[in-house]
Amino acid sequence: MDSGDTAFMLVASALVMLMTPGLALFYGGLVRSKNVLGTMLQSFICLGVVSILWVLGGYSLAFGPDVGLFIGNLDWFALNAVGTAPGPYSDSIPHLVFCAFQLMFAILTPALITGAFAERLKFSAFMAFTILWSLLVYAPVCHWVWGGGWLAKLGALDFAGGTVIHINSGVAALAAALVVGKRKGYQREPFPPHNLPMTVLGAGLLWFGWFGFNAGSALSAGEIAALAFLNTQVATGAGAVSWILAEWVRLGKPTTLGAATGVLAGLVAITPAAGFVGPVSAVVIGLVAGVVCYGAVIAKERLGYDDSLDVVGVHGVGGLWGALATGLFASTAANPDGVNGLFFGNAHQFFIQAVGAAAALVYSFVLSWVLFKLIDAVIGLRVPLEDEVQGLDLTQHSETGYTWT
Amino acid sequence: MRKIEAIIKPFKLDDVKEALNALGVTGMTVSEVKGFGRQKGHREVYRGAEYVVEFQPKLKLEIVVDSELTERVVDAILKIARTGKIGDGKIFVFPVEEVIRIRTGESGAGAI
Numbered sequence: 001m002d003s004g005d006t007a008f009m010l011v012a013s014a015l016v017m018l019m020t021p022g023l024a025l026f027y028g029g030l031v032r033s034k035n036v037l038g039t040m041l042q043s044f045i046c047l048g049v050v051s052i053l054w055v056l057g058g059y060s061l062a063f064g065p066d067v068g069l070f071i072g073n074l075d076w077f078a079l080n081a082v083g084t085a086p087g088p089y090s091d092s093i094p095h096l097v098f099c100a101f102q103l104m105f106a107i108l109t110p111a112l113i114t115g116a117f118a119e120r121l122k123f124s125a126f127m128a129f130t131i132l133w134s135l136l137v138y139a140p141v142c143h144w145v146w147g148g149g150w151l152a153k154l155g156a157l158d159f160a161g162g163t164v165i166h167i168n169s170g171v172a173a174l175a176a177a178l179v180v181g182k183r184k185g186y187q188r189e190p191f192p193p194h195n196l197p198m199t200v201l202g203a204g205l206l207w208f209g210w211f212g213f214n215a216g217s218a219l220s221a222g223e224i225a226a227l228a229f230l231n232t233q234v235a236t237g238a239g240a241v242s243w244i245l246a247e248w249v250r251l252g253k254p255t256t257l258g259a260a261t262g263v264l265a266g267l268v269a270i271t272p273a274a275g276f277v278g279p280v281s282a283v284v285i286g287l288v289a290g291v292v293c294y295g296a297v298i299a300k301e302r303l304g305y306d307d308s309l310d311v312v313g314v315h316g317v318g319g320l321w322g323a324l325a326t327g328l329f330a331s332t333a334a335n336p337d338g339v340n341g342l343f344f345g346n347a348h349q350f351f352i353q354a355v356g357a358a359a360a361l362v363y364s365f366v367l368s369w370v371l372f373k374l375i376d377a378v379i380g381l382r383v384p385l386e387d388e389v390q391g392l393d394l395t396q397h398s399e400t401g402y403t404w405t
Numbered sequence: 406m407r408k409i410e411a412i413i414k415p416f417k418l419d420d421v422k423e424a425l426n427a428l429g430v431t432g433m434t435v436s437e438v439k440g441f442g443r444q445k446g447h448r449e450v451y452r453g454a455e456y457v458v459e460f461q462p463k464l465k466l467e468i469v470v471d472s473e474l475t476e477r478v479v480d481a482i483l484k485i486a487r488t489g490k491i492g493d494g495k496i497f498v499f500p501v502e503e504v505i506r507i508r509t510g511e512s513g514a515g516a517i
Contacts, residue, residue, distance in 0.1 A: 122478055190456035192449060251450055298453040310452060 001085075003090035008221035009097045015212025016104035020047055020111050021401060022209055026260070027115050027203025028401075033194040034391025035119045036401035042114040042126055049127065050107040053078055053134050058106060059138035060370060062147050063089065070151035071140045075365055085144050087318025091220045101216060102142075109138055110163045115309030116173030117180045117381075119191075120388050123396045125381045129371055133172065137367045145265045151402050156356035157349070159228065159338065160217035162322040170316020173369035180381050182306035184388055191308075196256055202220050202261035207236055209268050224335060228274035231282035232267065235274075236288030239266020239293075243348055246294045258294070264295035268318035273326040276338040281329035285322065294319050306328050325377040327353030406514060407475040411466040412440070412494040413486040418464055424481040428474065431517065432466040444492035463494060469501055471514050500504040 024043035031039045057077055064072030076082050079099065110130045117126075143159045144151040158164060183191070183209025187313070193199060218225035243262025244254035262405040269289035270282055277285070295312035307313070327350035330341035340346040375381060381390070387395035394400060413421060418435065425433065439460035446459040472476055479496055487493055506516040 063424075122462055190449070190454075190458070192456060193451060250453075251455075253450065255450055257451055294453065378482070 001094065003222040004094040005090075005222075006097055007267060008225070009093045009101055009216060009219065010265060011021055012096065012212035012216025013101040014160035014260055015105055015209045016046070016101065016216065017209075019104070019206050019209035019213065020044070020108050020393075023108065023111050023207025024126050024202070025198050026264075027118060027309055028205060028212045028238040029195040029197070029199030029202060030257075031325070032191060032195045032391070033120050033402055034386060034400075036194065037399055038123065038392035038396050039114070039118050043111040046107045046111040046130060047126075049130055050110065050134055051103060053131060054106055055203065057132060058139055059102065062106070062142040063099075063102065064147070066143070066148045067285065069144075069148075069153060071143050071200075072147055072283075092379060094221055098219070100269065101219075102146075105108075105141070105161060105165060105213070106134060106138060109161075109169050111170040112132055112165070112315055113172045113176060113310040116176040116307045118308040118383050120183050120308075121382060122383050123179060123392075124379055125375050128375050130378060132371050132375075133365045135369070135393070136362055136371070137172065138168065141233075141363065144359070145284050151356045151359065154352055154355065155339070155349070156352050157276055157325065157326050158272045158356065159275040159326070160214045160271045161270070162319045162326065163356050165359045166268045166271060166315040166319025167323060167357055168319075168364045169313075170312050170319055171364040172312035172368035174316060174366050175372060177305045177312065179369060179372035179376065182304075183308065184385060186306045187301075187304065193257065200256060200260050202343075203263050207263055207267060210271075224275045224337070227334060229237075229280075230279055231270055231274045231277060234279055235282040235286030235289070236263050236266035238283045239269065239290040240264060242287040243288030243294050246291050261297070261310070262290040263264040264314050265289040265318045268293075268315055269322035271319070271326060273329060275343075276326055276330040276335050278329075278331055281325075281331070281334075285325045285329060287319050288325070289321055289398065292321050302374070320361075323353050323357040324350070324382065327351070347367070406471055406504060406517065407472050408499040408501045409466075409470065409475065409478055409482070410467045410497040410499070411464050411468070411482050412438070412496075413466060413482070414488065414492065414494060415462060415464050417486045417488075419467075420485045421466065421482055424485045425468065428477055428481060429476060430468060430470060432468075432475070436467075437467045438463050438465045442492070442495065457468065461492060469504060469517055471517065474500060 024040040028036045043158050050143045060076035061072045061076050064076040067073045082095050082099050084094045089098050109389045130285045142164050143149040145164050215225040217230040223279040240259045240262040247258045266286035266289050293314050296317040297310050331344045332340055342350040441459050446457045449456045504516045507514045
């Protein structure tokens with residue numbers, strides 16, 4: 001056990017925790033004022049619900065002893081055998097610290113999906129989905145990549161969760177948008193964000209917390225954490241710059257929301273690569289992410305599905321780009337314990353990355369689709385039309401975000 | 406007596422107020438309003454989705470003056486509030502039957 005590593009990982013875990021309320025602010029600002037609380041609560045309550053799931057069985061399913069390279073078993077139910085002694089994933093920190101760090105990821109991921117069905121889903125349906133999805137989709141995919149599952153055996157690289165968190169949530173978001181359906185008035189009336197300053201604050205907190213997310217994924221306060229930290233910063237800045245440049249060229253003006261969204265695109269894209277690539281590659285990954293995700297968000301308008309807050313365009317497409325980019329830019333010059341990617345003479349890694357991304361894509365899409373259909377049949381997904389028009393804050397929670405005097 | 410209602414661009418308020426004070430106009434009521442004429446709306450862009458917002462923010466000035474002052478007040482607003490670009494606003498003139506000052510109960514031109 002190493003006290004420096006432990007201190008670093010406790011702080012990193014706390015930083016990742018902050019991303020969820022940061023996401024609540026980011027999403028909350030983007031919806032109409034009548035839905036601000038309902039939207040923020042869907043992120044915020046994940047801090048409660050997923051924490052309970054994680055202690056009971058979530059952690060064991062994701063990281064417990066392997067069953068068929070697909071999922072963990074329930075030997076660690078109720079954190080049995082998960083204690084203060086170092087665990088199998090790191091010699092230098094208490095097993096409980098690793099468990100807590102991973103819990104923060106497990107909380108954030110379902111919270112990300114809520115952006116897809118914002119402004120129309122019943123809170124009860126959201127709760128049912130979050131519980132089932134965390135256990136049936138998040139835990140297995142997490143196990144495949146980080147828990148010693150088949151993608152880990154295959155050699156797929158995912159430093160901090162491009163596949164586990166962003167492709168996974170982005171694809172679930174696509175299933176959500178397709179099954180739940182469009183908001184009333186979508187593409188006929190504007191749904192302008194009600195508070196963009198709040199969204200920018202949320203983006204800032206996400207960026208800040210992401211240092212814990214990426215640097216912490218090194219699991220020690222050493223060279224690779226330093227690499228991941230710097231890569232996170234430069235790729236994210238590049239994402240913001242390239243998004244507003246793309247807007248500027250296309251529509252004549254750079255926008256604040258564009259910069260905030262470009263930040264997210266850069267963060268998402270660098271996540272799987274953060275500890276495997278050099279800083280110049282990170283800038284390129286961020287620059288491409290801003291433009292690609294902007295294109296994906298515009299494509300949504302044309303394709304006509306209603307992913308309210310662009311989870312598919314930013315997390316799905318950004319995560320996919322990041323996973324593939326890891327297979328392009330990974331370099332043993334940056335991380336001697338890593339591998340080389342396509343641009344450094346190892347085309348096979350790119351192939352592995354594509355397999356990993358495709359597996360998460362298919363699995364998450366199919367399971368998420370089935371879960372939404374199932375919940376729709378049992379308790380119903382959407383609020384009544386009248387409640388949707390009135391706003392979810394009042395009709396689902398009997399409160400309002402703002403009192404106008 | 407006449408009531409002059411002028412819809413103007415917000416940034417012109419101070420200049421118009423000064424010009425009317427100089428003419429001897431003693432009071433006015435100003436409201437923030439929204440509306441559109443031939444100018445129509447403006448464009449807002451959120452992540453590539455464009456919205457046309459029809460209503461533009463404007464100010465509405467309500468000024469009651471003695472009939473003989475009407476023309477000079479209208480001329481002053483015309484001169485000051487004009488930028489020559491679309492969306493400068495409009496002026497409406499109404500007849501006023503009676504004006505009564507609540508504090509004293511006096512009425513007619515003296516109550517303006």
